[in-house]
Amino acid sequence: MHSLIIGCGDTGTRVAARAVAAGDRVTGVVRSDASAWRVRAVGAHALQLDLDLDALELPACERLFYFAPPPREGEADTRMQRVLDALPAVPAYAVYISTSGVYGDCGGEWVDEDTPVNAQTERARRRVDAESRMLAYCGHATVLRAPGIYGPNRLPVDRILDGTPILDDAEGGWSNRIHIDDLAAVAWRAGDAHWAHRVYNATDGHPTRLGVYYDTLAGMLGVASPPRISWAEAEQQFSSMRLSFLRESRRISNQRLLDDSGYVFSFADFRAGLDASMRAQAPLD
Template identity: 30%
Template sequence: MADQQILIVGCGDIGSRTAVGLVARGYQVFGARRSVAALPDGVQALRLDVSDLNSWFDLTLQPDYIVYSVAAGGFTEASYQAAYADGVRNMLTWLTEQRIQPKRIFFVSSTSVYGQNEGETVDENTPTQPQGFAGRIMLEAEEALRNSVFSHTVLRFSGIYGPGRDLLIRQVKQGRIAPEVPVMYSNRIHSEDCAGVINHLLVMDHAEEAIDSLYLATDKGSVPIYEVMRWMADELEVTPTEIVEAPTKRRASKCCLNQRLLATGYIFQYPTYREGYAPALAAIKAQS
């Protein structure tokens, strides 16, 4: 597969995990980001600022696949606009003017495009009603792809957790916990499964197996966030002393369905929060 060039735009946490899997499968992987330090072994580094159109035209490769997995520089409207809406439009301009036709573009999006927050069930067919700038701008980037001539797949990841993403664990260690009532449903996916999903679908497409243009990517456990934090507290033998009304910073409550993803045959490495958080909790207990 060395003749297949994969360009990972924004080769940070998820992009790097994705790259490791693709390199192991024999693909030729290029990682493009503003800082090219500390990319995984086997990944060829490219310098790129997605918000700068000229930066795109400094790239000389013609990738067979593109994985757009950019992290905004901060949780501000300007940062999101630059990373997602502007970045995707610049990519599409570069591809069009350079007459590059990748087999498929994979765009890492977010369930923030859903504005439902009363415990509703959502899937790929649910109308998007973003309530904040993050969801609105992410949806703008999705629509730019939908309106383009390029084959693409949008991946709406739910709350990503894993190494370096331990907000809930830190809060529980401090004795803080979500309220039991009103119920706030939460959805999550481990960072290793984010990479796993991208690898799985890219390999399927390369094998000319049919894949969809949109997937809601979340694990098998849409549960009240109180349940998650209560379980953590029990595991760490911590007695909660304070209620946190919005422990994930952005108050939301919906139940995300992943049937379309499961129908592709993807098998989760961490199917629920229990498997995903267990190693981190075990490490904390071993240190105490």
């Protein structure tokens, strides 16, 4: 079978490696030379394209993995539409990685896939649009709504070492996450099956307060926990994007994913995931 991975970055390269190991022909669509090198390093073919500007001549595929982000502006994923229009045929399997941000702020309540979307930022509304486009194009596609993705070289190590403050948990909400290896494994499994539903929360199912996550990582680094600041102070110090994430609080259930896929998480406990990520982390300069 042919696996086509649109936006073959960190997660996509991990999926590409699994597809190569399964005997698939694999094409990873990337933009940069560095990304192309990483795709080729796992035995896949790299196709360098600018999805917004280049004429798109894409190969037919049996498995489509769409991991490219939407454009930076607007409320529509025109980038995805260009890709879908360029595909010669609807694939047998299609997987799109979206974001749990489509739920918006839920006041710390538990969220499952039956919770209505309530995107409160333009960024999240682009993701809602992308989900709709993918499912309209391929009715049997699987949409994976991922929260914060962590893993090797995807940790806030510099912030902790620099003593950058975080919002006090008393004024903040809940955070959810998934280790990048688990996300890639779930995506690959979704690309080889038609599960009972179309939308799944791709999260480890163990939400925590943000401070717990940062304190645990600080302990592994052998440094002091980050200082806490109030919401009023955060509004003065943090970027508008960071504040937009902090304004939303929800606890995300992954029960549907567990029930339908049978997947067993390698890192359901973020502490184990942090430890493995630190061991694999590239050394700091």
